[in-house]
Amino acid sequence: MKIVDVICTPGLTGFYFDDQRAIKKGAGHDGFTYTGDTVTEGFTQVRQKGESISVMFILEDGQVSHGDCAAVQYSGAGGRDPLFLAQDFIPVIEKEIAPKLIGREITSFKAMAEEFDKMTVNGNRLHTAIRYGISQAILDAVAKTQKLTMAEVIRNEYNPGAELLPVAVFAQSGDDRYDNVDKMIIKEADVLPHALINHVEDKLGAKGEKLLEYVKWLRDRIIKLRVREDYAPIFHIDVYGTIGAAFDVNIKAMADYIQTLAEAANPFHLRIEGPMDVEDRQKQMEAMRDLRAELDGRGLSVELVADEWCNTVQDVKFFTDNKAGHMVQIKTPDLGGVNNIADAIMYCKANGMGAYCGGTCNETNRSAEVTTNIGIACGAKQVLAKPGMGVDEGMMIVKNEMNRVLALAGRRK
Template sequence: MKIIDVVCSEGRTGFYFDDQRAIKAGAGHDGFTYVGETKTAGFTSIRQAGEAISVMIVLEDGQVAYGDCAAVQYSGAGGRDPLFLAKDFIPVIEKDIVPKLIGRELNSFRALAEEFDAMTIDGKRLHTAIRYGVSQAILDAVAKAKKVTMAEIIKEEYNTGLEVTRRPIFTQSGDDRMNNADKMIIKGADVMPHALINHVETKLGNDGSILKEYVEWLRNRVIALRTSEDYAPIFHIDVYGTIGMAFNQDIKAQADYLATLVEAAKPFKLRIEGPMDVEDRDKQIEALAALTAEVDARGIEIELVADEWCNTLEDIKLFADNKAGHVVQIKTPDLGGVNNIAEAILYCNEKGIGSYSGGTCNETNRSAEVTTNIAMACGALQVLAKPGMGVDEGFMIVNNEMNRVMALVNRRK
C-alpha cells in the first residue's frame, strides 16, 4: 500500500501555551489569563492559544490516516524546542516532508518513522512537534494498510512479548484542583490529581503547608465520595520544582517534607513529580538521584517522578540508568517521533523504573489516541488523560480509545 498524497490543516489544541519562566517569576492572574512581561522567546503573551497541525496521509485505496503535530504547554522551557505556531511550520512540512512521503510503501512503521524522526534540514533536526505528528500519521497509515489497530503494529514491530492491555489512567486537574478532584473520584480515575503546584507562595506554601493541607483534603475527599473501599487511587502531584525552591535545594530538608506528605496521603500511595528543577540536565539527574536515594534509605513510601530536563529518549535513558526518580515521565511530544515513545517505555520497563506515558494538556484528541495505543502495546505504568484540564474530556478520549482497541484486539483472538 502506497502513500499518494499528504494534506495539512491548522488546528487548535486542548489547552494553551504558557510561559513557564514568567509564571515561576510571579506573573499575576487576570481571570483566565496572566499579566506581566513574557520571559521565554517567541511568546507574545504569558498565556496564548495552543496550536496544532493535522498531517493527513492519503493511501492509494482512498483511506486517510492522520496525526497531529503538537507541543507541550510549557514550550521553550526546560531545554525544549521553541514555541510551535502552525503558520510557521506548515510550509516546512509541505516543502521538505510531503515530497519525501508521497510514493512510499507502508510496509513498516518503525523504519519509516525512524527515517523522518532523524531527518535534518540545513543540518538541524525538525521541530519535535513535526516529528511527533508525522510519525503518528505514519503509524495510523501502516495500521490502516494492514487493517489492524495501531497497538498491534507496535506489538509486532517492537517484539514486545506483551499482550495489548488497558493501562491505569492519570487525570490532571489544572488550577481547579478541588472541583476537578471530585470529577476524578466520581469517574474512578486510577491516578490523580496532578494539581498544578507551580508557585511556591500561593500553591505550595513557603513551608509546604498549603500543599500538605490539600493532600489531607484530597485523602478525606476520596474517602467521603467513593462508593467502595476497593477504590484506592494513587495520588500523583506535579510540583514543578517548587519543593526544591522552598527548601533551598537541600536534599535532607526535601526528604523531611516529603515524609509529611506521605503521612497526609495515607492510606493512599503518593507520587511527587518534579520535586526540584535545577535548570540543567546533568545537575537535575544528580539532584533527583540523590533525593531518590535519600527517601529510599529512610524507607519513605513515596515515588518520585522525573519530568523537567527529561525530554528526549537519550535523557530518559540517562535518568533511568542513574536511578533519578522511581518513575520517568515520557513526555510524548518532547520525544519527537512516536517510535521513541515505544522505545522509552520498553527501556524503562527493562530497567525497573516506572514508565509513565505522559504528555501535555496542550495536545489534541488524535495525539492522545495514538500514544494510548503505544502505551497499551508496551505495558506503560500509567497513561495521561489528555488533552485539556477539564478532566472529563481527556478521560473520555483515552478511556474510550483503550476500550475500542481492546474490543478489536479481542475480536481477532
C-alpha cells in the same frame, strides 16, 4: 500500499501556549489570561491559543491516515524548539516532507518513523512537533495497511508476544484542584490529581503546610465520595520543584517532609513529581538519585517522578541508568517521533524504572489517542488523560480509546 497524497490543515489544541519566561518575570493576571509584555521569541501574547497541524495521508485504496503535530504548553522555553504556529510550519511539511512521502510504499512503522524523525532540512532537524505528527500518521497508515490497531503494530514491532492490557489513567486538575478532584473520584480515575503545586508561598506553604493540608483533604474526600470501598487511586502530585525551593534542596529535610506527606496520604500510595529543580541536568539527576536512595532507605511507600531536565530519550535513559527517581515522565511531544516513546517505555521497563507515558495539556484528541495506543502496546505504568485541564474531556478521549483498542485486539485474539 502506497501514499498518494499528503494534506495539511491547521487546528487547535486542547489548551494554550504560555510564555513561561514572561510569567516567571511577573506577568500579571486578568481573568484566565495574562497581562504584560512577551519575552520568548514568537509570542504575541503571554497566553495565546494553542495551535496544531493535522497531517493526512491519502492511501491508494482511499483510506486516510492522520496524525497531529503539537507542542507543549511552554514552547520555546527550557531548551525546547520554538513556538509552533501552523502558518509557519505547514509550508515546511508541504515543501520538504510531502514530496518524500508521496509515492512511498508503506513498510514497517519503525523503519519509516526513524527515517523521518532523523530527517534534516538545511542541516537542521525538523521541529519536534512536525516529527511528532508525521510519525503518528505513519503509524496509522501501517495499522490501516495491516488491518490492525496502532497498539498491535507497536506491540508486534517493539514488544512482541506481550498481552495488551489496560493501563492506569492519570487525570490532572490544573489550578482547580478541589472541584476537579470530585470529577476524578466520580469517574474513578486510577491516578490523581496532579494539583499544579507550582508556587511555594501560595500552594506549598513556606514549610510545606498548605500541601500537607491538601493531601489530608484529598484522602478524606476520596473516602467520603467513593462508591466502592476498594476504589484506591494513587496520589500523584506535581510540585514543580517547590519542595526543593522550600527546603534548600537538603536531601534529609526534603525526605522528612515527603515522609509526612506519605503518612498523611495513608492508606493511599503517594507519588511526588519534580520535587526539586536545580537548573542543571547532571545536578538534577544527582539530587533525584540521592533523594530516592534516602526514601528507599527509610522503607517509605512513596515514589519520585522525574520531570525537570528529563525531556529526551537520552535524558530518560540517563535518569533511568542512575536510578534518579522511581518513575520517569516521558513527555511525548518533546521526544519528536512517537517511535521514541516506544523506545523510552521499553528501556524504562527493562531497567527497573516506572514508565509514565505523559505529555502536555496542549495536545489534541488525535495525539492523545495515538500515544494511548503506544502506552498500551509497551505496557506503560500509566498514561496521561489529555488534552486540556478539565478532566472530563481528557479522561473520555484516553479511556474510550483504550477500551476500543482492547476490545478490537481481544476479538482477533
